[in-house]
Amino acid sequence: MNLRQLRYISEVARHDLNVSATADALFTSQPGVSKQIRQLEDELGVQIFERSGRQLTRITPAGRAIIELAERALVEVETLKQAAQEYSDPALGELSLAATHTVARYAFPPVVEKLAGKYPRVHIHTHMGTPLQIAELVAHGKVDFGIATEAMEHFEDLVAIPCYRWRRSFLVPPGHPLLEVKPLTLEAVAQYPLVTYVFGFDHGSPLDAAFRREGLSPDVAITATDADIIKTYVRMGLGIGIVATLAHDADKDSGLQAIDASELIEVSTARVVFRRGLFFREFMYEFLSLFAAHLTRELIESALSVRSRSAMDPLLVDVDLPLL
Numbered sequence: 001m002n003l004r005q006l007r008y009i010s011e012v013a014r015h016d017l018n019v020s021a022t023a024d025a026l027f028t029s030q031p032g033v034s035k036q037i038r039q040l041e042d043e044l045g046v047q048i049f050e051r052s053g054r055q056l057t058r059i060t061p062a063g064r065a066i067i068e069l070a071e072r073a074l075v076e077v078e079t080l081k082q083a084a085q086e087y088s089d090p091a092l093g094e095l096s097l098a099a100t101h102t103v104a105r106y107a108f109p110p111v112v113e114k115l116a117g118k119y120p121r122v123h124i125h126t127h128m129g130t131p132l133q134i135a136e137l138v139a140h141g142k143v144d145f146g147i148a149t150e151a152m153e154h155f156e157d158l159v160a161i162p163c164y165r166w167r168r169s170f171l172v173p174p175g176h177p178l179l180e181v182k183p184l185t186l187e188a189v190a191q192y193p194l195v196t197y198v199f200g201f202d203h204g205s206p207l208d209a210a211f212r213r214e215g216l217s218p219d220v221a222i223t224a225t226d227a228d229i230i231k232t233y234v235r236m237g238l239g240i241g242i243v244a245t246l247a248h249d250a251d252k253d254s255g256l257q258a259i260d261a262s263e264l265i266e267v268s269t270a271r272v273v274f275r276r277g278l279f280f281r282e283f284m285y286e287f288l289s290l291f292a293a294h295l296t297r298e299l300i301e302s303a304l305s306v307r308s309r310s311a312m313d314p315l316l317v318d319v320d321l322p323l324l
Contacts, residue, residue, distance in 0.1 A: 003077060005040040006070035008033050009048055013067050014140070017049065017056040075141035075275065082279040090282055091121050096143040098127040098134040100197075101226045102247045103147045103270070107324070111290045119283045130199050130225060138273050144284060146273045147291075150199065160271040161303050161312065163292040164322040168207070168265050169248055169258040171234045171241030178240065179257060186214050186264050193221035193239035195230050200242060206266040207242065231256060246324045269321065276304065294319045 008022065012033070015021040023030040034054075041048050048063035049056040059067065085093050095115075099108065104126050112124055127137060131148040138146040139155045147163065170189060172178050181188045190211065201208045201220055211218055221239045224230050227247035234241040235255045248258045272288060272295065280300065288295035294316075302315050 001040060001043055003074065005036045006074055008036050009040065009063075009067055010071050010074060010140075012037065012049070012056065013059060017059070019056060071140060075277065078141060079277060079279045082281060086279070086281045091119055093121075093281055093283065094123045094125065095145075095283060095287060096125045096127070097145050097147075098129060098137045098143040099147040100131070100134070101128050101228075102244045104128050105227065106244075106246045107147070107291075111287065114290050115283065115287050118286065122283050128225070132199075135273065138275060141275060144274060144278065145288070147270055148273065149268050149270050150202065150205065157276050158273045159276055159303050160273045161295065161299065162269050162316060162319075162321055163272045163295060164324050165267050165269050166324045167245040167267055168242055168261040169245045170261055171231060171243060171248065171253075171256050171258055173235065173237065173255060174257055176240075176257070178259065184259060184264065186211055186216055189240060189264075190214075190216045190218040193219045194242060195222045195224075195233045195239040196220065196242040197227075197230070198223040198225050206268050210265045244324070267323070292322060294321075 007026070011022045011026060012019060015025065019033050020030050023033050026033070037048065044066065046062040046066070047060050048066055050058040050060055082093070097104075097108065108126065115122065116124070125143075127134075127143055129137070131150040134146040134148040135155050135158065137143045139158060149166075170178065170184075178184065178188060178192070196207070199205070200223065222230075222233050224233075227243045230241045230243055231247075231253060233239060241256075242261070245258070245260065248256070250258070272291070285297050285300065288300065289297075299315060299319075303312060306312060306315070
């Protein structure tokens with residue numbers, strides 16, 4: 001048994017049993033992946049994957065348990081490497097981040113710039129996705145930190161600390177009739193097609209809840225993960241945009257006007273999430289404190305000691321979360 005075999009079975013599971021895609025992702029050959037998996041199964045004496053001819057068709061019950069243990073082992077190996085690097089060269093390393101497009105595009109750059117100035121030999125990797133994809137990347141040890149609002153409740157081994165609150169805005173072209181509606185209502189907004197995030201109207205989300213309370217079923221015409229794509233469609237006249245207020249820049253977003261939606265849609269709370277067993281390097285603490293001043297080493301270490309989201313509340317009693 002070796003780490004390469006553990007990595008192969010984990011990646012095959014992540015790529016929906018597609019060995020060819022797994023081989024491409026790992027820059028190796030399909031026969032090589034298949035051979036290593038077979039050797040691991042022979043050594044363990046159990047079948048990890050069911051097959052139909054050469055195709056993998058299903059993960060066996062034993063396979064699911066083995067893959068889960070393999071992923072834990074891979075995370076622990078990475079933790080060991082991080083610990084060794086911290087003591088051998090604390091200014092050298094890698095920081096992997098996952099966030100929605102809005103956070104990656106509008107919130108990360110000033111923080112990354114400051115971090116790079118202090119730690120020029122730390123390489124930073126940014127991944128973008130939906131909240132669920134972000135949580136999965138963190139849970140599987142693919143990134144160090146994720147910033148997301150939803151989907152954290154599905155992963156027990158993640159620590160989630162509130163980092164800021166964020167508002168939404170409606171985006172419309174100049175001269176749009178909604179600009180004249182005073183006070184603005186969701187009923188008036190619902191008269192037009194909407195363009196928003198792919199996860200915006202997930203059941204139970206603040207956006208979904210706000211329209212449901214008014215008994216409204218809006219026409220969500222277009223969804224996208226990228227706020228800039230949403231802006232493009234609004235400029236084309238295809239609907240009313242609903243984006244994080246952070247994503248609108250009055251000076252740069254020509255052809256768009258923003259209407260604050262805070263009075264109509266509940267403000268949301270974003271959280272920084274990380275694995276409970278993550279080894280924190282000095283530049284990781286620095287990144288978090290730059291991202292949100294209250295994310296101190298003391299708060300992070302206290303958060304690691306609690307086991308539920310409700311237990312976080314006493315730790316945050318004196319924290320005034322930034323509103324973006």
